Amino acid sequence: MMQAKFDPKVFQLGFVALETADIERTKDHYLKTIGMAETARGDDGASYLSVGYNHHDLVLRPAKQKALLHLGYQLKPHISVADFTRQVRDLGLPATIKTDSQPGISELVEVEAPGANIFQFYSAAEAPAPGFAKSGVAPLRLGHVAVMSSDGDKLIRFYRDFLGFFPTDDIGKLAFFFTCNRDHHVVNILNVPESRVHHIAFQLRDNAHHAVAADALRAAGAKTLWGPSRHTAGHNLAGYHYDPDKVLVELYTEMDVFIPELGLHEPRPWHEYSPMKPRSWGLDELNAWGSEFAFNLAAG
Ligand SMILES: [Fe+2]
Structure with missing residues (x-):
């Protein structure tokens, strides 16, 4: 194909x-x-x-x-x-x-x-390499951003048709995931009647780092609102908290690796489908584990 x-x-x-x-x-x-x-x-x-x-x-x-x-x-x-x-x-x-x-x-x-x-x-940016923190969450990198847009269809066309991003998944035809590299998503566009940032996401070292990060947040008085739990779209293990402005911050590991040449994600034992191709997930399929959280991530 x-x-x-x-x-x-x-x-x-x-x-x-x-x-x-x-x-x-x-x-x-x-x-x-x-x-x-x-x-x-x-x-x-x-x-x-x-x-x-x-x-x-x-x-x-x-x-x-x-x-x-x-x-x-x-x-x-x-x-x-x-x-x-x-x-x-x-x-x-x-x-x-x-x-x-x-x-x-x-x-x-x-x-x-x-x-x-x-x-x-x-094209080019300086890299002064100030060094990674030895305390606090100390993530590896900024990985993706999720934006809500009341002009979502047009924004999606800009990303997909002009910038050349590849659509990897959607949730309920409301949240659309796109990538420009091998990460499952670099941007997530929520086509809803509101325009703002939904969350920014930092990658952690490994799954043990989730506990270290959650303890660092707790020590600073920042509650983990959702997770850590595994998503379906992207299969990232993700935890979310608010920054002081109530901007959601995601900390994640194990995001799906997209293989553009094959149009599918590298196989993982936790995938629901094999091969794991881009698909449309249900609005009730945000959480692969079925864990219940008080915080409504979709509304956050
Ligand atoms: Fe995210």
């Missing part, structure tokens, strides 16, 4: 930028509890935070209220910012090339996509 072409223009989610009404409180969570390092401060009061290697994986900018500011994606090496910008403009979308607009990234293009989602695409 012919598989859909897999040729995305980007290869990874670089960073998520959030606005926050109390930057000191929010930053405290990501610095001390998650264990990120501040690599730079912006003239606008923004804080640039690194998991351990990249210049920044998360940006926090002070504002009147919390909001998703933008998402940073890194372009494939053979696609220049200039060429990419032309393609965006051919699509009829506003695109602004910015030079030295943020520390760590000398050139990027900012794109306003459907649903008022702002993207920043770039």
Whole structure:
């Protein structure tokens, strides 16, 4: 069977930028509890935070209220910012090339996509490698982001038809998972009548790390709201908590590995289907183990 072409223009989610009404409180969570390092401060009061290697994986900018500011994606090496910008403009979308607009990234293009989602695409970023934390959660990397969009159909078309992301699964035709690499999903788009970030997700070292992370959260007064438990779509073992702005943060391990050449996921003993191909899951199939949690993750 012919598989859909897999040729995305980007290869990874670089960073998520959030606005926050109390930057000191929010930053405290990501610095001390998650264990990120501040690599730079912006003239606008923004804080640039690194998991351990990249210049920044998360940006926090002070504002009147919390909001998703933008998402940073890194372009494939053979696609220049200039060429990419032309393609965006051919699509009829506003695109602004910015030079030295943020520390760590000398050139990027900012794109306003459907649903008022702002993207920043770039080719190169500094990697000062401030080191991984020896306390707190200390995750390995930023893995994916989930956004709710009232213009979800258009946003999905931008990801799928323009950026070349591959659809790997959906839940109830409401949550749609897409990848631009071998992770089951790099973005999850919830097509619902609301626009905001649903969660940001960090990968942990291994499953034992879930307990270490949950204890670190508890010590900081942050409750684990859901999980850790195994999802169906993606099969990641995931636990969720709120940051001080009530932005959901997911900590996960064992996410499915997508093989684009075969259009399926690497087989795992816990898969419900063999081969594990992209599929549509039911709205009641969020949790593979059937564990009950008081927190409604779908609404979170
Ligand atoms: Fe997630």
